[in-house]
Amino acid sequence: MKKITALIMITIIILCSCSISGGEKKAVADFFSMDTYMSVTAYGDEAQSAVDAAKKRIEELDSLLNAEDKNSEIFRLNSDGKAVLSEDSFELVTLALKYSSHTDGAFNPALHPLSELWGFIDKKYRVPDKKEITDALKLSDTENIILNKKNKTVKLLKSGMEIDLGGIAKGYAAAEAARVMSGYNISGAIINLGGNVRTLGKKPDGSLWNVAIKNPVGDGYLANVKTTDKAVVTSGGYERYFEKNGRTYHHILNPDNGYPADSGLKSVTIISDNDTLADALSTALFVMGEKKAERFYKKSKLGFDFILLTDDDRLICSKGAADILSSDYEINVIE
Numbered sequence: 001m002k003k004i005t006a007l008i009m010i011t012i013i014i015l016c017s018c019s020i021s022g023g024e025k026k027a028v029a030d031f032f033s034m035d036t037y038m039s040v041t042a043y044g045d046e047a048q049s050a051v052d053a054a055k056k057r058i059e060e061l062d063s064l065l066n067a068e069d070k071n072s073e074i075f076r077l078n079s080d081g082k083a084v085l086s087e088d089s090f091e092l093v094t095l096a097l098k099y100s101s102h103t104d105g106a107f108n109p110a111l112h113p114l115s116e117l118w119g120f121i122d123k124k125y126r127v128p129d130k131k132e133i134t135d136a137l138k139l140s141d142t143e144n145i146i147l148n149k150k151n152k153t154v155k156l157l158k159s160g161m162e163i164d165l166g167g168i169a170k171g172y173a174a175a176e177a178a179r180v181m182s183g184y185n186i187s188g189a190i191i192n193l194g195g196n197v198r199t200l201g202k203k204p205d206g207s208l209w210n211v212a213i214k215n216p217v218g219d220g221y222l223a224n225v226k227t228t229d230k231a232v233v234t235s236g237g238y239e240r241y242f243e244k245n246g247r248t249y250h251h252i253l254n255p256d257n258g259y260p261a262d263s264g265l266k267s268v269t270i271i272s273d274n275d276t277l278a279d280a281l282s283t284a285l286f287v288m289g290e291k292k293a294e295r296f297y298k299k300s301k302l303g304f305d306f307i308l309l310t311d312d313d314r315l316i317c318s319k320g321a322a323d324i325l326s327s328d329y330e331i332n333v334i335e
């Protein structure tokens, strides 16, 4: 009996992710949600409660927003062509359409039929023929998504249209996780939702957080960004892709032609106070490519900084990003 109690005690100690670091309590939750690995870390007296609350909120959002989950609101919207949505889902569809219009359609939340066609949903990858792509593209016109703010209803005007919030949901979830956590007594936190990073407060030693941006090539890092209270979100074609006949096809699609975006970029990182914006823009700027992205940055009033890695390995970033990053690459700054 004693042995069993001891075993249970040991298991509990291992499962409890709470520890002391730099004189502060530390709590960590590593889990899988929104089809990616996530890690939430907090420091302070209420670190464990903060981390638990963040995880709960993220899982709640996943169950509403995941187009592949038969019980989600977005799945219901896609299968019925109309739905009354919760505050969260309605807000995120609204934001997705707003950023779609700001980016001149480079961000498009209606590409689900195309992602399905390429096999990115069921992971039965294939290269579709031109006619299939043209047909799927006809279902991607965001003008055919009708919102009614008062009733929180969304209507898809064309049969077969399907919404996909995969390019923005993790940003929204990171913002919500940060909001929930800031209601607890913590000194700092770092939230990493599969490349959507959000920092809160400071590290236990009082210094800024160091966010390492993965190099799309090899195992190293592209750059290190020192931040606090910011979102640092990276998109690239290197995480989800398949190869066919010596060619690589990745999951970020160009809404203009229905093919994986081939804009001359390996990765895009967006730094912003706004996680949801950062997530949408990391996808959109990847679609735009270097020149369009620079033009967009110069005229946009959305409030963000960017770091681009081009196919020919040039690191290009806005002034605000250059001020807080370190990298082994030569840094080309856009004012």
Ligand code: ADP
Residues within 6 Å of the ligand: 106, 107, 108, 109, 111, 115, 164, 165, 166, 167, 168, 194, 195, 234, 235, 236, 239, 240, 251, 252, 253, 254, 255, 279, 282, 283, 284, 287
């Ligand atoms: P990840 O989700 O891999 O971190 P992104 O934030 O760039 O990367 O989102 C990519 C996802 O967004 C795709 O898996 C797909 O669901 C969706 N998507 C693909 N192309 C676009 C696009 N042009 N605009 C908006 N969403 C897109």
Ligand code: MG
Residues within 6 Å of the ligand: 166, 167, 168, 235, 278, 279, 280, 281, 282, 283
């Ligand atoms: Mg994105």
